[in-house]
Amino acid sequence: MPKGSNQKFKLYRLAQIMLEKTDEDHYISMPEIKDALAEYDVTADRKSIYNDLRDLSVLGVEVEGEPVGNRYHYHVINRTFELPELKLLVDAIQSSKFITEKKSNALIKKLETLVSRYDAQKLQRQVYVSGRIKTMNESIYYTVDAIHHAISENKKIKFQYFQWNVKKEMELRHNGAWYHISPWGLSWDDENYYLVGYDSDAGMIKHYRVDKMLHIKMSDEVREGKEHFKKLNMAEYAKKSFGMFGGKEQTVKLRVHNKLAGVIIDRFGKNVIMIPTDEEHFNVNVDVHVSRQFLGWVFSLGEDIKIVGPDEVVEQMRREIERLGKVYCKENKAEE
Template sequence: MQILFAETDEEHPLTINEIISKLADYNIEVERKTIYADIEALRQFGLDIKMEKTKTYDYFLASRTFELPELKLLVDAVQSSKFITVKKSNELIKKLESLTSKYEAIQLQRQVYISNRVKAMNESIYYNVDTIHQAITAGKKIYFQYYDYTVEKEKRFRKNGEYYQVSPVTLTWDDENYYLITYSAKYQGLTHYRVDKMNDIRLSEETRDIITHNEFDIAGYAKKVFGMYNGEEDNVTIQFDNSLAGVVIDRFGKDVSIRKLDEKDFTVTLKVAVSPVFIGWLFQFGDMAKVLSPESLICDLKQRAHMLLQQYE
């Protein structure tokens, strides 16, 4: 079964003699009639083993749980996911490759371009997700530390490292990141946390606050909180307040080049898709973010700001 699974597909069948030879590599000696019986047993087991008659009788595994286009889709999803680290991405893709023949696995390898993508840096995210699922299933609260990044690209824990205690509602994957959505009965509201920014997650003995299905619409919540929009790429230099270092690293990755301007501000030069969503992203920071170049974007921002001001006059 392993030989048929790993070394055959429609373009790469094996003859009975070739199967016997490959079994010999495992120190297994068999006769031809044994192979025929074993192939029939595997068919009864559920494997879709086909035979083609050419000059010889050729056997191959015709279908699998995942077809090649489906595996390509899954590889794309893994390699484009920001919340999956580079190390874990490579591990997952290797496992996906094992679900097809070694010949078709080469086509999956040609798709893999991970090294320059912005990826999560927190290897413990997988354990975080598992603990959160346990809490949701058990109906318990969780507590954890939460952190941002400083201008020096170092972790800085919020609330001086004090633990948050929350009632987990659900996990959602949005804007290429994993988020935990929580509910507070005290404030009658929802809050979300980036799972890769959560540290030392533990189950609490306390029962979590309950939110009814009618009170929570995950699709509507995600639509209000996150959004993506394409635009023309340009090199943009922006001056930010130092307090926004974590926001910039979240958006553009830890390898972003940050130049400290003074004790209050820093600048970054980025190749970004200039779009209404990008401009909206900038506007949300008010006077804590200022575009220094290009001049065309500065003029566009002035015009948009003027139009917005006129709308509220």
């Protein structure tokens, strides 16, 4: 049998064929394997293919043969990822607000190469499940990489920060001034990615939406603020910050209806201590950064939750309710 021009790629092409064309429910026969190799200009006899199928295990591709009548057919039995695992990854990518639609599709296409073409179709169907709003900043992936690189090099970073204006245009904050920050970590909150870093000029920890950072570059200066982050638990920090908005950290006492127990646990974790006050309510102390976002979260839960202490936080809530009341009263009078 004359050899094809791509014989040196024989084992690689065989692995490619088996991974693409077979799975737990789809098999391929020996004649079909030979035909598929021929499409890559690779020739092989039955005996050499038997040996090659065994050798594929060295590459981490396990192939099993099963008898059908007086013949055998073959399929891959183990893969790095199972289909349900990849579906979870696809859903995570699709639901991630900070990943653009273009990049989401590109990442999912790469995940499809990890399964057979039949299972890839099942992943493709997943892509169209959601019409979630996605970020429009394509550079976010490089920004994240630059942040991690600066952290590993123990260096500060410089970047510009933008916001959207009413014309739907990027508008640089602080007239385009460069932010000079010591990066210490990345945090995920409310479907957004945040840089958590130390601002030396302000002498405090701050956080920034990664998808709103532009033109990031690593500085020659060594990071500062280590003493602040030694005692900072990043997971706890994110849990205390509602929507990653800052505010004075305080222990707030809440009186909560029993039906909101799940809401409290989802937000603050199972370790919170819920003390029954009567048959329908409990008190819980939570450590939070008291901001309008926190007050808004409490307000959104209605009459089933109430801030009962400290007094200054109760007063903040009263003032916020009064402020909003005035806003809506003014609007109603204007409409009349």
